[in-house]
Amino acid sequence: MPSTWWTRARHYFLYMVREFTSLPLAIWLLWLLFDISRRSLVAPGAFAVFSVIALPFALYHSWTFLTLAGTIIHIKLLDRPVSSRLIVMSQFGLWIGASVLIAFLLTWLSK
Numbered sequence: 001m002p003s004t005w006w007t008r009a010r011h012y013f014l015y016m017v018r019e020f021t022s023l024p025l026a027i028w029l030l031w032l033l034f035d036i037s038r039r040s041l042v043a044p045g046a047f048a049v050f051s052v053i054a055l056p057f058a059l060y061h062s063w064t065f066l067t068l069a070g071t072i073i074h075i076k077l078l079d080r081p082v083s084s085r086l087i088v089m090s091q092f093g094l095w096i097g098a099s100v101l102i103a104f105l106l107t108w109l110s111k
Contacts, residue, residue, distance in 0.1 A: 014064070017060075018060070018061060018064045021057040021058070021060050021061040022061065024053070024054045024057045025054060025057055025058055025061065027050075027054075028050060028051065028054040031047060031050065032047075035047065062095065066088060066091045066092055066095065067088060069087065069088065069091060070084035070085065070087045070088035070091075071084055073087055075087065
């Protein structure tokens with residue numbers, strides 16, 4: 001099998017892009033843990049810039065995970081299957097709700 005097998009079909013390519021997005025997220029997490037262990041930011045400006053760069057990777061990874069979960073999760077309610085669209089939309093709603101709650105708490109606690 002050639003090493004470029006994943007470039008032949010769009011869904012394989014998007015899957016590999018999704019897997020690649022884990023790398024910047026892992027680097028960001030290791031940097032964060034390193035700074036926490038030192039109890040200070042080593043390079044706060046650089047970390048902020050890298051956080052902005054890592055954000056689209058995190059959003060793409062989360063988006064694809066939640067979208068695929070609708071096809072993976074099968075729920076029955078009153079012996080009737082719940083549509084995958086409803087599952088995906090409820091997950092996105094919970095994601096947005098949790099993000100708003102965390103943003104509110106961070107803003108409120110920083111005062």
